[in-house]
Amino acid sequence: MINFENITLRVQQQTLLDGTSLHLAPGDKLVVRGPSGCGKSSLLKCVIGMFPIAGGSVHVDGMELSANHIPQIRGRIAYIGQEPVLGAESVREALLLPFTFKAHHGNQPDEKEIFQTLERLHLPSSILSKPSKRISGGEKQRVAIARALLLGKNIFLADETTSALDPGSKAAVMAELFRPETTLLSVSHDPDWIDACNRIVEIRHADLQETGKGDGHDG
Amino acid sequence: MTVDLSIPSLLWMYALMLVPLGIFLYLRLGVARALLIGMARMSVQLVLVGLYLKYIFQLNNPAVSLLWVAVMLVVANLAVLSKAGIRRGVFFWRSLAAVAGSTLFVSGWFILVAIRPEPLYDARYMVPIVGMVLGNCLRGNVLSLERFYSGIRQNENEFTTYLMLGATLREAIRPYLRRALKAAVNPSIATMATMGIVSLPGMMTGQILGGALPMEAIKYQISIMICIFTAMVAASLANILLSLPVAFDDHQRLREDIFS
Secondary structure, eight states: EEEEEEEEEEETTTEEEEEEEEEEEEOOOEEEEETTSSHHHHHHHHHHHSOOEEEEEEEEEEEESSSHHHHHHHHEEEOOOOOOOOOBHHHHHHHHHGGGGGGTTTTOOOOHHHHHHHHTTTOOGGGGGGGGSOOOHHHHHHHHHHHHHTOOOOOOEESSTTOOOOOHHHHHHHHHHTTTEEEEEEEOHHHHHHHHHHEEEOOOEEEEEEOOOOOOOOO | OEEEEOOHHHHHHHTTHHHHHHHHHHHHSSHHHHHHHHHHHHHHHHHHHHHHHHHHHHHOOOOHHHHHHHHHHHHHHHHHHHHHTOHHHHHHHHHHHHHHHHHHHHHHIIIIIIOOOOOOTTTHHHHHHHHHHHHHHHHHHHHHHHHHHHHHHTTHHHHHHHHHHTHHHHHHHHHHHHHHHHHHHHHHHHHHHBBBTBBHHHHHHHHTTTTTHHHHHHHHHHHHHHHHHHHHHHHHHHHHHHHHHHBBBBBOOOOGGGGG
């Protein structure tokens, strides 16, 4: 599903990862841990071509991350950061934004589908008419996830997604992202999140090391 | 014909500069030196242009006039890139194509379709019209390029979000392109809307001082305003679109090394 082969990531002179490999199978729920600045977020961003790879290769669904495949790869993955950007005036416009692009023309969801998706994420339908800037951080995250679900995405890159959520919202988000059919590559310090993952990988000395639960050291 | 300004008369005009200079010194604005340098440069440059133009008009040779136009285009292009804060080495040819293409098309339209002088390449029309169109669309080009790239740079997360939602590069840049073009054209639209009431435009004033009838001068003024506006919009859009292939890498990331 997502394969990192001998990848090297660098920031200026610092080597974050040095020729290391990692393979995610469909349905894997993997959390990456490690001290601040060790390259966790960069690892997530490199999957979608937003962080340059200094060496090695990344494959998603058998497609190598390259100029030719980048649009298809981005089309299959949802990236949910700590502060998602909705990129439109109102919440309704934000949800429908992707369907204004050629890649998703004609696939616009109907009202019923939108309401059901919002409900699954514990969001009231009245939020649709609210300005994107006026909703809380937790609501923004759930709207971003709702948008990804409406696009039918099932590979999620989640960077500290639950850090600003109340317990109710967190449960709703986790219920969606931890469905059996989704593949999840994440960064989190949240014990509940880490518990829910079936794989834990730690960045140590510029290497990715798979650890058992309760074996990691976060910064 | 205009009353010729004698050298003593011109010196009296320079004397008027003592007013702003005195204010700057009194308020210690720290711009007096810059003002003097600016004044000196303006004077020398205009004297040189006066001399060049005298010979260019006397020669009235299309090759010489075109060479002068080419010099103006190159200098204008360098000024656009430098003020927009992006690297000349990366964008020079693309920006030159946008600025030259738009300016020459619009000026050519004005001269060949509307004025039709005898001969068509008359330097008295070609050089000042190209110069005026070019000079006035510079600001629009600087604004649009600067706003476009700084907009994407400051909203990197938003831009990335568009790409992640399936937008092509052209689709993802559209909000920034819109904002950049608006910033470029808004001042010109405001100027046009108040022209004749709030301000008497330079070209028209010059022609009237030169002895032209006001109605004749107005027709030229309207035409030149249309030329300037059209060239500015076309050049601003072309400049941004032509710059895209070198400003983004093959993963649609904005290259940091394009900024100067």
